[in-house]
Amino acid sequence: MTSMCVNDVIKEEYSFVYGDEAVTYEVIRKPQSEDKKRKIIIKVHPNCEIIVTSPEDAERSDIHEAVMKRARWIYVALKEFRSHLEFIQSKQYISGEMQFYLGRRYVLKVIEDSDTATSSIKLYRGKLLVTLSTLNKDKANQVKTLVNKWYRTRAEIIFHERLAELLPQTTWIKGIPSFRVLTMVKQWGSCSAKGNLMFNPHLIKAPKECIDYVILHELCHISEYNHSEKFWRLLTSVMPNWKQVKTRLDGMAELYLNE
Template identity: 70%
Template sequence: MTSINASEVDKEEYGFVYGDEAVTYEVVRQPHTEGKKRKITIKVHPDCNLIINAPDDALREDIHEAVMKRAKWINDALSNFRTHLENVQPKHYVSGEMQFYLGRRYVLKVVEEPEGISNVKMTRGKLLVTLKRFNEDKQTLIKTLVSKWYKVRAERAFHQRLAELLPQATWVTGIPSFRVLSMAKQWGSCSAKGSLMLNPHLIKAPKECIDYVILHELCHIAEHNHSERFWRLLSSVMPHWKDVKSRLDGMAELYLNE
């Protein structure tokens, strides 16, 4: 199953002190491609995870030096993300709230049209919800309409991505069945019979994150637990899955916020 914020084994973690704060970071090793410049990149993710991508033969001292050169920038980014996370509030489904779709942000706009039809559509950077009339059940109705819209979009997009990714999953025979179901702690799961279950909230994430979850669950058809063989199989079809997972985990609280 693809859990939210699941911990992985064999992490390479270090730390440093900036001001009065101890900061930890994870080093993700990348194979160096011949002819390309060796570089160390630093990413602060929305969940306040600090990830350092480095060549597989980079010295720990060189990595630490690169981190310390950007210590102030790292501290500022962490402070901004912490403030943001503290301000995540349950949605009230009113105009002006933020919604997500395929990794992009959209502003919710609610309008009343007595002669129209209650529906949801995306237009010009907005998620437009039309209601025939406003009443005391307005918030519940908007939430229901938006949830259904996301589910329909999710089913369509997941079908497309599954069809696109299946040729990579050479161990899978046939086309796995799947259903879309809201889950509080998982992005997806795979049954013993190879049926997939995917969280409709995943449609709010970038396409690459959707691909990661689908490939993760397809790997469970061959390896039913998170063994070393499982992670090797996942790495063979998505070498940079750790970066993608970290990106998805970093936005989980916003994507799952209802």
């Protein structure tokens, strides 16, 4: 379980197992006036996030019981939303579209400014702001190129930071492994037999915990170049909640990989 407090609202994260899948859900505890009936509300969102809203003094056991009573409904809803994600339309790279960065959503805003010397891109007040100095015939492709270059640059920076943070846990590794950022269709990362690492730049769209999972997964392959029981034990030793994190990443994969 993890928890944090934002603007006096306590957020917690738990999981339960349904079939062969670990399902993660977030609990948000909110103050409730005495004249209102105490309720535990469960919502499954189209992006496959599961949010449970409860009174701030609700017992953990009561929340768990409420979730387990609706476990089948939650699982069915997840399957339905995941099937919808398979038919997500390709991006047009126009203002108003949604972009992701480190698990957060940002609205793409495209501005044309002939007075600007060079085109630029930056995060600004909840938006991914793209400023074009000149236009070519294919404006969408111009924006796409800038966006993908920005993602790759941010990926190289953040992946280096996370790798340095995680290496002390991986005692079987000597030195600092190098890696390349390479776009892959169906993989978040890979490790060659020689220990060469590659990470998908689209992974930068996911929360840091998901990035850590992929990095640790590939670092474990340096010791165990397979998916044997020994490999999974090693991964569990450095990330005990990897199943929940993997489920979270898998649930958003279609959105993160969508171009």
